[in-house]
Amino acid sequence: MARGGDTGTDDDRVRVRPNRRGSRPRTKVRPSHDDAVPAMVLAVDRGRYTALTDDGTAVHAMKARELGRGSVVVGDRVGLVGDVSGRPDTLARLVRVADRTTTLRRTAEDAETAGVERVIVANADQLVVVTALADPEPRPRMVDRCLVAAIDAGMDALLCLTKADLADPAPFLAQYAPLVVPAVVTSVAEDRIEGLDELHDRLAGRTSVLVGHSGVGKSTLVNALIPDAHRAIGGVNAVTGRGRHTSSSAVALGLPDGWVIDTPGVRSFGLAHVGPEDLLRGFPDLQEVTEECPRGCTHAADAPDCALDAWVATGRAGGPGRARLDSFRRLLAARSGEE
Numbered sequence: 622m623a624r625g626g627d628t629g630t631d632d633d634r635v636r637v638r639p640n641r642r643g644s645r646p647r648t649k650v651r652p653s654h655d656d657a658v659p660a661m662v663l664a665v666d667r668g669r670y671t672a673l674t675d676d677g678t679a680v681h682a683m684k685a686r687e688l689g690r691g692s693v694v695v696g697d698r699v700g701l702v703g704d705v706s707g708r709p710d711t712l713a714r715l716v717r718v719a720d721r722t723t724t725l726r727r728t729a730e731d732a733e734t735a736g737v738e739r740v741i742v743a744n745a746d747q748l749v750v751v752t753a754l755a756d757p758e759p760r761p762r763m764v765d766r767c768l769v770a771a772i773d774a775g776m777d778a779l780l781c782l783t784k785a786d787l788a789d790p791a792p793f794l795a796q797y798a799p800l801v802v803p804a805v806v807t808s809v810a811e812d813r814i815e816g817l818d819e820l821h822d823r824l825a826g827r828t829s830v831l832v833g834h835s836g837v838g839k840s841t842l843v844n845a846l847i848p849d850a851h852r853a854i855g856g857v858n859a860v861t862g863r864g865r866h867t868s869s870s871a872v873a874l875g876l877p878d879g880w881v882i883d884t885p886g887v888r889s890f891g892l893a894h895v896g897p898e899d900l901l902r903g904f905p906d907l908q909e910v911t912e913e914c915p916r917g918c919t920h921a922a923d924a925p926d927c928a929l930d931a932w933v934a935t936g937r938a939g940g941p942g943r944a945r946l947d948s949f950r951r952l953l954a955a956r957s958g959e960e
């Protein structure tokens with residue numbers, strides 16, 4: 622939570638920096654909001670926020686004008702003032718946003734807004750990529766793009782492979798072995814979901830974002846994990862004025878121990894903002910080697926004199942090195958184009 626009080630920043634230096642010219646610090650004068658109530662944003666719907674205060678009250682709020690442009694997204698830690706009772710027809714004011722620990726982003730790729738970066742979710746620490754093993758067929762390219770987005774965001778990734786009753790997970794898992802991404806395999810059996818306990822364990826104590834294409838069984842999992850998902854979001858109904866949450870944006874759902882953020886509208890990630898160096902952060906073993914690369918090396922398969930090629934060719938990479946490099950380059954290539 623922001624501690625900055627009157628400066629509206631987490632950065633203590635802003636307050637203690639000597640003020641040589643005796644003028645005011647170069648920050649906007651604004652009410653102190655020292656009494657702002659800390660909360661987490663659970664849902665955003667047409668400019669209205671639902672936030673859960675740290676003492677467990679779901680409050681509806683709108684953003685204070687002084688916060689200016691820039692989005693407040695699901696997962697943001699915010700400060701609320703005004704009516705924070707959470708009673709029907711009340712509206713608090715969201716007056717500050719804390720620095721984010723992680724930011725899951727996408728770059729718009731349609732012609733009109735191309736290049737515009739959007740934050741989808743803040744402060745989540747795990748991206749769960751839900752993929753069916755069959756019906757619909759798995760889309761490795763889409764999975765790769767999700768993994769790139771997770772690395773870029775600074776989040777851990779988890780593969781959740783559904784419908785194991787329809788196909789053997791082994792071939793799919795083999796493709797991802799060099800990436801050392803953990804995986805959970807699920808299947809619906811009569812009145813229960815095999816693998817659900819393991820998934821639960823993986824989600825415990827974490828804030829996890831679930832992404833997946835239509836039909837992969839994501840809703841089935843969310844409903845099993847959070848039996849009354851719509852009540853769990855504490856009054857989103859009052860925000861939308863409708864019977865249920867119909868927005869296509871992300872929504873945070875509470876687990877007994879942790880959060881699941883469902884992203885009904887997110888089918889893919891525009892990755893134009895992710896550079897080779899961003900991706901390398903997910904491959905510390907390769908990152909070290911690239912220190913020997915020529916300046917501006919793209920590390921792609923056709924990059925001249927890329928040190929990664931020599932690393933493999935000379936045997937320095939060891940047994941799994943070639944597969945690691947291939948996987949890295951596959952993700953590198955997955956950044957461009959859509960799926």
Ligand SMILES: Nc1nc2c(ncn2[C@@H]2O[C@H](COP(=O)(O)OP(=O)(O)OP(=O)(O)O)[C@@H](O)[C@H]2O)c(=O)[nH]1
Pocket residue numbers: 783784785786787807808809833834835836837838839840841842
């Ligand atoms: N055979 C099999 N079918 C499953 C499994 N999990 C879900 N399904 C079925 O797959 C279909 C799609 O499941 P949903 O949970 O609605 O999928 P979704 O990913 O939420 O899709 P949208 O609601 O379109 O976003 C439904 O008919 C489910 O009953 C599974 O493990 N095995």
Ligand SMILES: [Zn+2]
Pocket residue numbers: 911914915918919920921924926927928929
């Ligand atoms: Zn290189």
